[in-house]
Every structure is written in C-alpha cells, then in structure tokens.
Amino acid sequence: MALRGPVGPRRLPDWMATTALLLPAYAWLTLAVFLPLLTMFVFSFLNKTPMGQAPVEFTLRHYRAFIDQPYLLGVAWNTLMMGVWTTLICAVLGFLAALALVRCSFGRSREMLLVLILLPFWTNGLVRVFSWTMVLRENGFLDSLWHLVGDGSVGFLYSRPAIILGLVHGYLPYMILTCYIALVTIDDAVIEAAQSLGARWWTVLGSILIPLALPGLISGAVLTFVPVIGSFMEPRILGGPVGMTLGTVIEDQFTQAFNWPLGASLSFTLLAVVLAIFATFSGVLRRGTAGAS
Amino acid sequence: MTRLGLVFLGMVLLFLYTPILVLMAMGFNASPLYELPFEFSTRWYSDLMGNESLLTAGFNSIVLALITSVLATAIGTLAALALSRRHFRGRSLLQLLLLPPIAIPWLITGTAMLIFFFWTGIGRGMHALVIGHVALAVPYVVLVVGTGLQTVRADLEEAAMSLGSTPIHAFFAITLPLLFPSILGAALFAFAVSLDQFVVSYFLSSPGYVTLPVQIYSAIRKGFTPEINAISTLLLLGSMTVILIFARFARPGAPK
Amino acid sequence: MANFTRRDTMRMLTAALAAGAAGSFPARAQGGKITVLNWQGYGTDEAWALEAFMAATGIEVVHDYFSSEAETLTKLRTNPGAYDVVLLNSARVSTAASEGLIAPADLSKVPNAANISPDLLANPNFSIDGQGYAVPWVWGMTSIAVREGIAKPASYKDLASEAYAGRFAMNDDAMIAVALGALTTGQDLNDPADMEAVKEALKALKPNVKMLWSSEDQWNKSFAAGEFDVSIFWSGGSVRSRRNANLPVDFVVPAEGAVVWVDGLAMAAGAPNPDGAAAFINWMIDPAFYVEWATKVGAPASANAQALAGLPADDLSAQVHKAEFMVSKNVMSAMPDERREAFNAAWQEVKAFYAE
Numbered sequence: 001m002a003l004r005g006p007v008g009p010r011r012l013p014d015w016m017a018t019t020a021l022l023l024p025a026y027a028w029l030t031l032a033v034f035l036p037l038l039t040m041f042v043f044s045f046l047n048k049t050p051m052g053q054a055p056v057e058f059t060l061r062h063y064r065a066f067i068d069q070p071y072l073l074g075v076a077w078n079t080l081m082m083g084v085w086t087t088l089i090c091a092v093l094g095f096l097a098a099l100a101l102v103r104c105s106f107g108r109s110r111e112m113l114l115v116l117i118l119l120p121f122w123t124n125g126l127v128r129v130f131s132w133t134m135v136l137r138e139n140g141f142l143d144s145l146w147h148l149v150g151d152g153s154v155g156f157l158y159s160r161p162a163i164i165l166g167l168v169h170g171y172l173p174y175m176i177l178t179c180y181i182a183l184v185t186i187d188d189a190v191i192e193a194a195q196s197l198g199a200r201w202w203t204v205l206g207s208i209l210i211p212l213a214l215p216g217l218i219s220g221a222v223l224t225f226v227p228v229i230g231s232f233m234e235p236r237i238l239g240g241p242v243g244m245t246l247g248t249v250i251e252d253q254f255t256q257a258f259n260w261p262l263g264a265s266l267s268f269t270l271l272a273v274v275l276a277i278f279a280t281f282s283g284v285l286r287r288g289t290a291g292a293s
Numbered sequence: 294m295t296r297l298g299l300v301f302l303g304m305v306l307l308f309l310y311t312p313i314l315v316l317m318a319m320g321f322n323a324s325p326l327y328e329l330p331f332e333f334s335t336r337w338y339s340d341l342m343g344n345e346s347l348l349t350a351g352f353n354s355i356v357l358a359l360i361t362s363v364l365a366t367a368i369g370t371l372a373a374l375a376l377s378r379r380h381f382r383g384r385s386l387l388q389l390l391l392l393p394p395i396a397i398p399w400l401i402t403g404t405a406m407l408i409f410f411f412w413t414g415i416g417r418g419m420h421a422l423v424i425g426h427v428a429l430a431v432p433y434v435v436l437v438v439g440t441g442l443q444t445v446r447a448d449l450e451e452a453a454m455s456l457g458s459t460p461i462h463a464f465f466a467i468t469l470p471l472l473f474p475s476i477l478g479a480a481l482f483a484f485a486v487s488l489d490q491f492v493v494s495y496f497l498s499s500p501g502y503v504t505l506p507v508q509i510y511s512a513i514r515k516g517f518t519p520e521i522n523a524i525s526t527l528l529l530l531g532s533m534t535v536i537l538i539f540a541r542f543a544r545p546g547a548p549k
Numbered sequence: 550m551a552n553f554t555r556r557d558t559m560r561m562l563t564a565a566l567a568a569g570a571a572g573s574f575p576a577r578a579q580g581g582k583i584t585v586l587n588w589q590g591y592g593t594d595e596a597w598a599l600e601a602f603m604a605a606t607g608i609e610v611v612h613d614y615f616s617s618e619a620e621t622l623t624k625l626r627t628n629p630g631a632y633d634v635v636l637l638n639s640a641r642v643s644t645a646a647s648e649g650l651i652a653p654a655d656l657s658k659v660p661n662a663a664n665i666s667p668d669l670l671a672n673p674n675f676s677i678d679g680q681g682y683a684v685p686w687v688w689g690m691t692s693i694a695v696r697e698g699i700a701k702p703a704s705y706k707d708l709a710s711e712a713y714a715g716r717f718a719m720n721d722d723a724m725i726a727v728a729l730g731a732l733t734t735g736q737d738l739n740d741p742a743d744m745e746a747v748k749e750a751l752k753a754l755k756p757n758v759k760m761l762w763s764s765e766d767q768w769n770k771s772f773a774a775g776e777f778d779v780s781i782f783w784s785g786g787s788v789r790s791r792r793n794a795n796l797p798v799d800f801v802v803p804a805e806g807a808v809v810w811v812d813g814l815a816m817a818a819g820a821p822n823p824d825g826a827a828a829f830i831n832w833m834i835d836p837a838f839y840v841e842w843a844t845k846v847g848a849p850a851s852a853n854a855q856a857l858a859g860l861p862a863d864d865l866s867a868q869v870h871k872a873e874f875m876v877s878k879n880v881m882s883a884m885p886d887e888r889r890e891a892f893n894a895a896w897q898e899v900k901a902f903y904a905e
Contacts, residue, residue, distance in 0.1 A: 014379070015381070017379075017460070018375050018379045018381055020371075021371045021372060021374055021375035021379075022371070022372050022375045022376075022387065024367075024368035024371060024372070025368045025369055025371065025372035025431050025435065026372070026387070026390070028368060028424075028427060028428055028431065029390070029394065029428055029431060029432075031424065031428075032406065032424045032425055032427070032428030033393065033394045033402060033406075033428045033429075034390075034393070035409055036402065036405035036406045036408065036409035036410075037393060037397065037401075037402065037405050039405055039408060039409055039412075040401060040404070040405040040408075048886055069894065069897070069898065071897075071898055071901040071902070072901070074901060074905065075901050075904065078904065093305060096301060097301065097302060097305045099298070100298035100299065100301050100302045101302065103295070103298055104295045104298035104299050104302070105299070105302075112537075113302060113306075115533070115536050115537065116306060116309075117305070117306070117309065118478075118481055118485070119313075119529060119532070119533060119536075120309050120310065120312075120313055121481075121482075121485035121488075121489065122485060122488060122528060122529050122532050123313060123316060123489075123525045123528070123529055124489060124491075124505065124506055124509055124521065124525055125489050125491070125506075126491070126506070126509060126510065126517075127316055127509070127517070127521055127522065127525055128312050128313070128316065129312075130770075131312035131313070131315040131316045131319070132311075132312050134315055134319070134327060134774075135311060135312065135315055137774055137776060138775075138776075139329075139774075139775070140774075141315060157776075158759065158760055169308065169309065169312065172305070172308075172309065173309070174482075176305075177437065177478050177482070178436075178437065178440050181437065181440050181441045181444065181474065181475050181478060182440055182443070182444055184444070184474065185444040215440050215443045215444070216440050219436045219437070219439070219440045222392070222395075222436065223395070223433065223436060226392060226395045226396045227395055227396075230396065230397065230398040231398075232398065232400075236721075236761075236763070237767075239904075240758075240759060240760040240761060241755075241758045241759070241760065241761060241900075241903040241904060242903070242904045243761075243904070244900045244901055244903070244904035247398055249897060250398055250400065250401065251398070251400055252723075252893070252897070253893075254400050254401070254404055254619075255400075255616065255617040255619060255620060256617055256619060256722065256723060256893065257619070257723065257889070257890070257893040258619035258622070258623075258889075259890060259893065260404065263400075263401065264401060267397050267398055267401045268397075270396070270397075270398075271392075271393060271396050271397055274392065274396045275389065275392065275396075278389070278392070324773075325794070326769055326770050326773040326794055326796075327770055327773070327774075328773045328774070329774075404623075407623070407627055408627065411627040411628075417628075495616075500584060500611055500612065500613040500631075501611075510616065517766060
C-alpha cells in the first residue's frame with residue numbers, strides 16, 4: 001500500500017501503522033465471513049447443492065433466474081420499493097428525532113432519552129414483530145383504541161404498510177443514533193450566528209443542519225437499506241400473502257427447497273445491486289464526507 | 294420550539310415502545326396463545342423460574358453478547374481510525390468490503406460459516422459463535438465509530454502532535470475522549486446485534502451450547518409461550534438498570 | 550456450569566423414583582447417552598418419556614433440533630458421528646441412505662417392529678434394494694381444518710368458494726401446495742403431469758388467502774385470534790390444538806383424500822451408541838409410549854398396529870386418523886431433484902401472484 005498520509009513525528013512507518021490498525025478487523029472478517037462467502041460464491045455456479053455424493057457440474061443457470069422466472073422481477077421491484085420507503089421514512093423521522101435530542105434536551109435527560117431509544121434492540125426481534133401482529137390485527141390493540149372513537153376496523157395486518165411499519169420500527173434507532181452522533185458536535189453559536197444574520201429556519205436546516213448530519217444520514221441509510229432488502233422475517237410475519245420478497249425467496253431456497261446454488265446466486269445478485277446503488281451514490285457520499293470535515 | 298421537539302420525541306418513543314409494552318403486558322396474560330381479553334397471571338414468570346433451558350440460554354446469550362461487544366468494539370475502532378484518518382490506496386475497496394456481512398442475508402452467511410467451519414475443523418459451539426458474532430458486529434462498529442470520527446476534528450490531533458506528543462498519546466489525550474460517545478454507542482450496538490442474532494447462532498450453536506434466540510427459534514414448531522415475554526422483560530429491565538447505573542457514574546464527554 | 554450439575558442431579562433423582570415405579574419395564578442397564586435429531590416437541594423429547602426411558606435403560610437422551618427437513622440432511626452431513634437417532638420423512642430416506650448418512654435398520658434389535666403394519670414396513674420409500682433404512686414410526690395427514698360452525702368444504706375445489714373470502718390460511722410449503730393442487734385437479738400428487746393446471750388451481754385461491762403459515766405455533770396463535778376459519782393443516786396438529794389449546798377446530802378430509810406422510814426413525818451412520826439408538830427406537834414405537842403420547846399430548850397415527858389398537862375408540866387422535874385415509878397413492882414419496890425444483894418454482898410463482 002502506497003501512502004500519501006500527512007507527515008508527522010511518528011515512530012512507525014505509516015504503512016505499518018495503517019496495517020496494524022486494519023489487520024485485526026480484516027483478518028477476522030476474512031476468516032469468519034469472506035472465506036465462507038467465497039465458498040458460497042463457488043457454490044452459486046454449481047448445478048445442485050454439493051453435499052450429496054452425486055457429481056456436480058458448473059453452470060450459469062442460477063444467474064438466469066430473473067430471465068427464466070420473470071415474476072421474480074416484480075418481486076425484486078417490490079423489495080426495492082420496500083427498502084426505499086423504509087429508508088426514507090427512517091431518514092426523516094431519525095433526523096428530526098436526533099435534531100430534537102440535540103436541540104431540546106441536555107445532560108442527563110438527553111442520555112436517558114438516548115438509552116430509551118436504543119433499548120428496544122435489547123428484545124428478541126421475533127417476539128417484537130409478533131407483538132406488532134397483536135397491535136395491527138382486526139380486533140387487536142389498535143382497533144381497541146379506535147373503537148373508543150369510531151366503528152369498524154383500522155387494523156392493517158397482512159399488507160405492505162404493515163411490513164414497512166415493522167421495518168421502520170426495527171431500523172429507526174440505527175438512524176437516530178448515527179444522526180445524533182453527527183449532529184451532537186454542532187456548535188450552537190453557528191446556528192445563532194446564522195439566525196442573527198437573518199437566516200430563516202429552512203436556510204438553517206438546508207445549509208447548516210442537513211449538511212452536518214449528512215455523514216450520519218448516509219451511514220444510517222446504509223445500515224437500514226442494506227439489511228431491509230434482504231429481510232425475510234418481518235415480511236413473512238406482517239405481510240401474509242403479500243409478504244413475498246427477495247429475502248423470503250432466498251430463505252426458501254435454503255430451508256425448504258435445499259437449492260443452495262440458487263439461493264446463493266440470488267443473494268450475490270442482491271449484493272451486486274446494493275453495490276451498484278452505492279457506487280451511484282458515492283459522489284453524494286464523498287460530498288457528505290467533505291461537508292463534515 | 295423546544296416543546297415541539299420534545300413532543301415529537303415523545304411520539305417517536307411511543308412508536309418505539311408500542312410493541313415493547315405489548316410484549317411486557319402479554320407476559321402477564323394467562324393465555325398461552327396470547328389470546329385476548331387480557332387476564333392477569335404471573336404464571337409465566339413462575340414457569341420461567343423452573344425453565345432451566347431457557348434461563349441457561351438467556352445466560353449464554355448475555356455472556357456471548359458481552360464478549361462480542363468488547364472484541365468487536367476494540368478491533369472495529371482500530372479499523373475505523375485507519376479508514377477515516379489515513380489515506381492509502383485501496384481504502385474505498387476496504388470500506389466496500391464492510392457491506393457483504395450486512396448485505397448478504399444472515400441465513401446465507403450462517404450456512405456458509407457452517408460449511409466452512411466444518412471443513413476447517415473449527416466446528417460448532419461457543420468459540421464458533423464468538424467468531425461469527427464478532428464478524429457480524431465489526432462492520433456496524435466501523436460505521437458508527439467512523440461517523441463519530443468525521444465530526445472529531447483531525448486538526449486537534451495534528452495540533453497536539455505538532456506540539457510534540459506521539460500519535461498514541463494524542464489519541465488517548467484528544468481523540469478517545471471526544472470519540473467516547475461514539476465508541477459507547479458502537480459497543481451498545483454490537484451488544485444488541487449479538488443478543489438478537491438468531492440465524493447465524495442457529496447454525497453455529499452445538500447441542501450443548503444454545504443461545505436465547507436459538508431456543509426461541511427452534512421452539513417455533515412447538516410454540517413459544519409468554520415465558521419468552523417474561524424473560525425478555527427481565528432482560529430489558531436488567532439492561533436498563535445496568536445502563537442507567539453506567540450512565541450515572543461514567544459520563545465522560547457529557548455535553549454541557 | 551452449576552446449572553448442568555444441578556439438572557443432572559435432578560434427572561438422576563427423578564430417574565431413580567421412576568425406576569421404582571416402573572418395575573415392569575425390561576431393565577437393560579446399558580447406561581450412556583444418545584443424541585436425537587428431531588423437530589422440537591415431536592414426541593421424542595417428551596420429558597416423561599425420557600425419564601421413563603432413563604429409568605429403564607440408564608440411557609440419557611440429548612436433543613438437537615432442526616427447523617426444516619432439508620436442514621436435517623445438512624446437520625447430518627456436517628456433524629458426522631454426532632447423532633444416534635434421526636427422524637426422517639419417508640420422502641427423504643432414500644436420499645439420506647444413498648449418501649451414507651444413515652445406517653441400515655437392524656430390526657432384530659427392535660422387537661416392536663414385529664407389530665408394524667406390513668404395508669408400512671414394506672413401503673418402498675424406506676428401503677433401497679430391499680434393505681430397510683428407517684423404522685416407520687407414525688403417519689399423518691395434511692388436509693383441511695375448519696372452525697366449528699363454519700360450513701365444511703366437501704372438495705378442495707370448494708376452498709376457492711366466495712363463502713371463504715379472506716378467511717383461508719394456506720401452508721407455506723411447496724411440496725404440500727403442489728400436492729394439494731394436484732389432488733384438486735385429479736392428478737398424481739407426487740408427479741402431476743399438468744403443472745399449469747396445478748398452478749391455476751392454487752392461484753384461484755387468491756381472494757380467499759388471508760395468510761400463509763409455516764409453523765404450528767403461528768397457526769395456533771392466528772387461529773385463536775380469529776384471523777381465519779378454514780385452513781390447510783396437519784392432522785396431529787389439529788388434535789393438539791383442540792385438546793391442549795381448546796381451539797374449536799375440526800379436521801376434515803374431503804373427497805379427493807388427504808396428503809399423507811410417513812415419518813420414520815433411523816440410526817445415523819457412525820452413531821456413537823448404536824445399541825442405545827436401537828433401544829430408543831424400540832421405545833418410541835412401543836404401544837405404551839404411543840398411547841400416552843397420543844392421549845396426553847396429541848400425535849399422528851402410530852405405525853405400530855398394536856399401539857393404534859391400544860387407543861381408546863373415542864380418542865381424538867384415533868378419530869382423526871381413520872385407517873381409510875391411509876391411501877398408499879397419496880403418500881408423499883421420494884422424488885428426483887429436478888422435480889423437487891419444479892415444485893418449488895411452481896409454488897414460488899403462485900406466491901408471487903398472491904403478492905401482486
């Protein structure tokens with residue numbers, strides 16, 4: 001690795017220090033994730049799961065799944081939309097919540113609030129999603145509240161909005177945390193200065209707060225969008241018949257169909273789509289990084 | 294403005310806690326099938342006390358999450374320092390390499406780990422779970438700490454170093470205290486990732502060493518009972534207490 | 550670790566007590582340990598049965614669980630020498646046997662096998678070239694469960710009727726879904742010639758499908774909450790739901806018949822404790838165990854004719870599992886990988902249609 005780092009009074013050569021910092025994490029990831037995934041990547045070119053005694057052959061067939069089974073395109077589109085909506089809603093709510101945390105709370109009460117926001121993670125995901133079904137179903141908790149004012153049912157279990165709701169619930173704390181970390185260092189004086197110079201609230205928001213929060217918004221979006229489009233538990237439990245996503249298709253290949261090559265090729269296709277999206281937005285990402293430093 | 298912000302925060306908390314409150318309430322509902330109307334009972338708590346497999350699994354989960362949290366935070370923070378402070382060729386590639394563990398469904402990562410660990414003789418059990426969980430948590434730590442690092446001004450370190458302090462000393466004197474909230478957030482994150490992880494654990498746990506989510510997940514055919522709600526509630530209240538005590542006594546970098 | 554010690558002590562105490570009470574069992578003081586691979590809560594891990602088994606033989610039983618049939622084979626492959634006894638659907642036995650994952654069944658060590666109905670014992674799914682690889686344990690059905698007070702469908706075709714609009718729950722399982730479509734359209738459920746007709750029959754259910762369930766637990770909770778009235782369900786599950794959870798559900802087999810499956814117990818290849826495994830399999834098909842399991846908990850039908858005869862006539866398990874439903878052409882059988890793949894693709898397409 002060639003280096004262009006800043007020159008300072010260092011004892012170790014730069015490249016050695018960089019390597020020493022990176023080595024533990026990437027060695028660990030190599031052993032536990034990359035090598036296993038590489039194995040799986042090889043599997044995705046096999047004609048069948050290579051665990052029997054029957055001979056296996058190499059094939060590209062599984063990467064043609066979207067051509068051979070065109071309805072998968074519709075599933076993929078729905079999955080992508082699910083990811084976009086969840087990320088957007090999380091971004092808006094998460095940014096505002098982080099802003100409120102930074103601007104409207106102080107000291108210990110702020111820490112309390114932050115802890116309260118992160119704590120839902122401490123419960124089992126399956127049980128959390130199941131609890132939502134109890135809220136959303138007909139004659140569930142939501143309906144009990146509704147019946148105080150109206151008739152009929154407002155329950156919307158087994159629908160796309162139900163899936164989005166469950167996913168937003170699961171990933172909102174990530175977004176709040178990353179936005180909070182980005183916003184917490186904002187100097188009040190900057191905002192006051194802008195206001196005293198006559199800036200309206202939308203100017204403050206658009207030219208100070210959002211650019212400052214951008215690194216947080218971006219990491220939050222990565223941490224939300226990426227797992228959401230691979231999710232299968234929330235769609236299955238909250239979506240019912242409309243809960244088919246690429247995640248559930250992939251899960252089926254592993255648990256039911258025992259077609260690992262197809263499951264693997266679908267997930268590597270998914271990964272390729274994710275990387276393509278990030279490559280497209282990397283310009284924004286760089287500008288975001290520049291804006292914060 | 295302040296009031297509006299607090300009202301909004303209250304609504305967000307209400308949303309976040311709706312299923313948690315339902316979860317807690319149903320731990321006191323008599324019906325094993327979570328049927329309504331609500332009928333108060335402490336049956337599930339007393340059942341839980343006699344359910345050694347669930348308690349052992351819960352204990353295992355906490356220990357595993359603690360180990361994961363410490364290891365992942367340590368090595369993830371080091372990597373984040375290199376990735377956001379140092380300029381070198383291949384940096385973007387290394388950053389992209391953090392995505393597969395998050396992007397690829399855990400089911401596939403888990404299956405892949407199972408096969409790979411089987412082939413290499415690592416096998417299953419607690420050590421395999423530690424390897425797997427830390428790997429899954431590291432990318433989160435790098436992203437969270439990296440976000441924090443972007444807001445800690447590098448020129449402070451440079452200033453310290455130009456005044457003659459070593460990089461290591463500058464790190465401990467300047468960067469670490471400023472970074473502490475991010476590192477703590479990352480550690481809490483890693484803890485949660487491990488505590489809630491069931492797919493990878495499911496493949497890597499051995500018959501003798503099972504975690505709570507695995508216990509719940511394999512119970513889905515037999516049926517999970519409100520004992521799960523009881524143990525979740527206890528876990529939640531327990532961690533809340535620990536965190537609040539922690540927040541009370543160790544508050545470096547507490548703003549204002 | 551203290552937990553384990555305490556549990557072991559408890560277990561030995563219980564075993565000692567049970568041994569005093571159960572003098573009639575053939576005591577073969579073998580000792581040791583066996584590991585069983587099965588669904589959780591599917592007979593072999595009933596605490597009372599394991600205590601009695603321990604008391605009689607001194608063998609401790611440890612369990613590992615799987616959550617899908619495909620995973621059973623994965624666990625066997627990646628953990629050679631870890632398991633002694635494994636539960637296998639008859640449709641999966643030949644795959645496991647041809648890969649050398651399970652050992653040939655030595656019926657001389659399983660005296661109760663003498664009472665297994667000849668039809669089942671001779672079932673080609675359990676053997677390769679005349680050599681048996683698993684001991685038939687229980688059989689059961691997948692068909693229709695109906696809430697009390699709701700009109701019972703006389704045919705699978707009725708499931709598409711408007712009367713059940715938004716009140717039907719389907720099992721999210723490709724093999725079962727295609728088999729049902731095949732029965733609906735009068736085809737062979739193991740090899741339907743006209744897959745398009747199967748898909749059409751399943752797609753016709755769309756306006757009625759409220760949810761897709763994948764575990765008995767999920768089924769019970771949703772049924773209890775009144776989410777649906779009519780469903781594809783398991784025979785043994787319906788008995789457990791009615792008896793243990795007091796759910797108002799009846800099991801119905803329409804004119805076309807039910808999808809029938811047979812589960813067998815096999816000994817894993819390289820089992821550390823083969824004698825213990827044989828003893829446990831024998832215990833599991835013993836009438837004494839079965840009658841208690843079926844009447845206390847709820848079970849599919851035993852493969853052991855004597856065990857079935859031992860059930861009280863008014864027992865729910867006996868009433869649901871009528872011998873006339875055990876039609877050999879409806880039994881799920883082994884199938885080539887290509888066909889299994891086609892089944893999966895068909896069900897996936899139908900689900901994508903539901904999700905549109």
